[in-house]
Amino acid sequence: MYWNMQVKKKQALRNDRLSQNDCEDGVVKQLTTIVKHLCTSLPCWAEMFNCNLHKIPFLFLHICISSVGHVMVERRQLGVVSILLLLSTIFVHALSPDGQALLKFKLAITSSDGTLANWNEDDKDPCLWPGVTCNLQTKQVIALNLPFRQLSGSIAPSLGNLTQLRKLGLHHNSLVGSIPPELGSCKKLKALYLQVNYLSGHIPGELGQLPKLMMLDLSSNSLSGNIPASLGDLSKLSLFNVSTNFLTGEIPEGGALSKFGSKSFLGNLKLCGLQVGAICISQLEGPSASPDTITTPLIGLEGVPPNGLPRKSRHYSTQVLVSALGTVGVSLLVALMCFWGCFLYHKFWKKSKPYNTFAEVEIPPDPKVVLFHGDLPYTSKEIVRKIESLGESSVIGYGGFGTVYKLVMDDSKVFAVKKIEKQNITDRFFERELEVLGSIKHRNLVNLRGYCNGPLARLLIYDYLPGGSLAEVLHEQDPAELSWASRLKIALGAAQGLAYLHHDCSPRIVHRDIKSSNILLGLNFEPHVSDFGLAKLLEDNETHVTTVIAGTFGYLAPEYLLNGRATEKADVYSYGVVLLELISGKRPTDSSFVEKGLNIVGWANSLMKEKRLKDIVHPSCECASMESLEAVLAIATMCIRSIPDERPTMHMVVKLLKAQSMSPCTSDFYESESE
Secondary structure: OOOHHHHHHHHHHHHHHHHHHHHHHHHHHHHHHHHHHHHHHHHHHHHHOOOHHHHHHOOOOOOEEOOOOEEEEEHHHHHHHHHHHHHHHHHHOOOOHHHHHHHHHHEEEEOOOOOOHOOOOOOOOOOOOOOEEEEEOOOOEEEEEEEOOOOOEEEOHHHOOOOOOEEOOOOEEEEEEEOOOOHHHHHOEEEEEEOOOOOOOOOOOOHOOOOOEEEOOOOEEEEEEEOOOOHHHOOOEEEEEEOOOOEEEEOOOOOOOOOOOOHOOOOEEEEEEEHHOOOHHHHOOOOOOOOHHOOOOOOOOOOOOOOHHHHHOOOOHHHHHHHHHHHHHHHHHHHHHHHHHHHHEEEEEEEOOOOOOHHHHHOOOOOOOEEOOOOOOHHHHHHHHHHOOOOOOOEEEEEEEEEEEEEEEOOOOEEEEEEEEOOOOOHHHHHHHHHHOOOOOOEOOOOOEEEEEEEOOEEEEEOOOOOEHHHHHHHHOOHHHHOOHHHHHHHHHHHHHHHHHHHOOOOOOOOOOOOOOHHHEEEEEEEEEEOOOHHOOOOOOOOOOOOOOOOOOOOOHHHHHHHHOHHHHHHHHHHHHHHHHHOOOOOOOOOOHHHOOOOOOHEEEEEHHHHOHHOOOOOOHHHOOOHHHHHHHHHHHHHHHOOOOHOOOOHHHHHHHHOOOOOOOHHHHHHHHOO
């Protein structure tokens, strides 16, 4: 009896071990299968396990399934069960390949506004990530759109793995480095927007391998080299823009690029071809032409016989030689007489003529006047003729950048001409920057219509604003004529113009000299910001923005005075000063508070602390509602904060000005009703 009981116990123990071994084999197989899948799908797991299955620790899980279906797990194996469950969960929720490609893109990018913070590797797919759009069925990425997100860093080649990508928009950021040629693998890409960044290097020829590409904008970068001929194969291309770069060489002839005009190539001074109106020397001299002379003017070619033409006979008659010598002699005599006549003209007769301000400009005999927007019905000669007739009586203003003249054309249209003395900057840089400024159009910015580049001075042609400057209206005319509603209109319009420069134009521009005299007024007090871009254009060292303080004292931000670093937030501070000037009618350095050691900012802050808001406001604005006054003063206070990061952006200022309830004065209301 005892012997039989011992045999039964041993048999039961053997069966238990067999069950455990079977269970262990199943668990190990399951664990091995999971790890194998992880190794093939996730690079991080492949690195962890070296994708070598015999090195995987075979953890023994003693699971004994009893005859009644109960699971008995020893305590020391609970950790192993947890690992198995964790691996199973990770395998089930592994991020898709498109998500992995975007995470590599994220690693190469820095986002100061936190846009990419919600790109989480624990997600199953990237379809809910900011800026990402997916196909609803396949969950594959079809669009990555992150413009105006303050992104810096480089574009990761991993974006080439997004095989279903239709749109890539990374424009208006601060991206550097080259355009990855791997983007040529995105065969379904229809739109590629990379404009207004700091991208450099060559345009990859692989972009010409995108058969469905319709939109390609690479403007306002620092791209160099030739335009790849492969881009001409993009038969569906309807938008193409490589303006404002450093591209060189010949624009590919024929193909898709032949249908785009000069605006697509503007600002690349070494490009040549029909689109930009520059003949390529290589077309005349063959393939041996040097790249450095591709756009050189054709000087010295005239009169040189082409190769291969038969030589004329050497037997010239004596009569022909004598005739030729006589012709040369007469020509020399005529030239000598002309020289003597010019000498007498400059020495005697010209001195008796009234002084002409533009005599020092020395406009070349056949000047080239560059006009923007293409809507001025005048020839270069007509414009130059009118400019040469300007004198002191035509002066309408003096500024930090030069004298401004009023130019009246024969059809009575009026323009403003700003004469700028030659600075120590190259013509190439000057013309490139002016082409950028000339391409900017906004209802609250003064349009640059064109320019003329002379040996001693440069002439900038602007729209003429009949209302004068805000400074003149506030301090030289009767300020009572400027109602509260008009002041708000000026404040909002100037903010909109400055916001466009900071956030929306291509490229973004820091003004550096915002003041009331640089806000010009049109009809009905419509404001226009002027002189934008000139501070950077005329500084001595064009490669650094901290070389010279280029503003007007009283308007300058504290940090700009301290270190000379020009930023958008310094412009915001200056705008806040203009806003206080607009509300109070006082100059930033008004004697009433300068005597107390204050400027307009300190004066306004002290009154606001004492809750004497009405003492800040000009008497002509007393009819405005307290709600409106407090709202505008609050905006001005935010703009003039001493810490730059605490100031709002100009976009925010525009939004705040539009959102406030600004009731007009009673008198304004009745004036509008009577009309």
